[in-house]
Amino acid sequence: MSADHLAVEVSRLTKRFGAVTAVQDLSFTVRPGAVTGFLGPNGAGKTTTMRAILDLVTPTSGGATIGGRRYRDLPRPSAxxxxxxxxxxxxPGHTAxxxxxxYAAMGGYPDRRVDELLRLLGLTEAADRRTGGFSTGMRQRLSLxxxxxxxxxVLLLDEPGNGxxxxxxxxxxxxxxxxAREGRTVLVSSHLLSEVEQLVDDVVLIRRGRKVTAGPLAELVGGHQSLEQLFLKLTVEGSTWSTTGGEA
Structure with a gap:
């Protein structure tokens, strides 16, 4: 498996759905070779942002690039x-x-790639079982x-650890x-803060569609005992912090 070392750049992204502003003037960078946790309360705008990166929703203003290109301009997006x-x-009636x-045929990839991934994701023994009988964990592996x-x-994963x-x-x-060690760019949204703390190198935290803080996990947690404490301080207690992690 290879990696292209591509950064994801979100620049002043705003998305409104009628009178509702889901994302407001949001900017951050997801760097190659690291796992970045994309965190925020329910309704903070995480999924909307990830869909905007993939051109699944059209930004009201601003936008996002992958390796300097918009998703729609990539010559072979799934690659x-x-x-x-x-x-x-x-x-539910299809086997893994x-x-x-x-999906391999749709993307122009050979059948041998399917066998490689079944082995890599630990699905070989379940390869010919119908997905309707899969556990949550097996479904997550098949999604990956x-x-x-x-x-x-580049990988964008919305709540991959659910269930x-x-x-x-x-x-x-x-x-x-x-x-990530292979040099890939991995962005993961999650509510499982204790797990995120063990997984990620960097954090982007948003609230009500706006960035609250972003940076390396070790620097942001700092004097806090845990990522959960930091998360609650910035999203629940209503503290005013700068986008670089220090108090404003």
Whole structure:
């Protein structure tokens, strides 16, 4: 597997849905070779931002680039960016192998890539089982396999740890950190703060569509005992902080 060392740049992104402003003047960078945690309360604008990066929603103003290009301008998007969203769905009557072969054909990837990913994601024994009987953990692995078909250098993962048991969570942590060590750019949104603290190198924290703070995890946590304490201080207690992590 290879990596292209591409940064994701979100620049003054604003998205309004009628009278509702989901994201407001949001800017941050996701660097290659690191796992970045994208955090915020429910409704903070995380999923909208990730969908805007992928041109699934059209920004009201501002935008995002991947390696300096908009998603729509990438020559072969699935070979550059892989994405997993919390609402990913599979046809319950299809097997894991059939599902991956369908998406491989759509992307122009050979069947041998399907077999590689089934092995990599630990799905070989379940490859010919129908996805309707899959556990949450197996469905998450299949979602990741689908996102990785094009061997992309950038991964955008929306709540990939939802519903995983401790074993599955530990596996996911090791897998994503391995991808980052290869030089890939990994952006992960999550509510599982204790797990995020063990996983990420960098943090972007937003509230009500605006950036609250961003930077290396070790620097941001600083004197706080945990990422959870920092999160609650900045999102619940209503403290006024600068976008670089210090008190304004």
């Amino acid at each position: 550059t960016v892989g994405a997993v969203f919390a609402d990913s769905a599979f046809h 192998r059939a599902h991956l072969r369908t 396999a689908t996102a990785l078909l094009g061997d992309p250098g 995983l048991d401790p074993e599955g969570t530990a596996w996911l942590r090791g897998f994503l950190r391995g991808l």
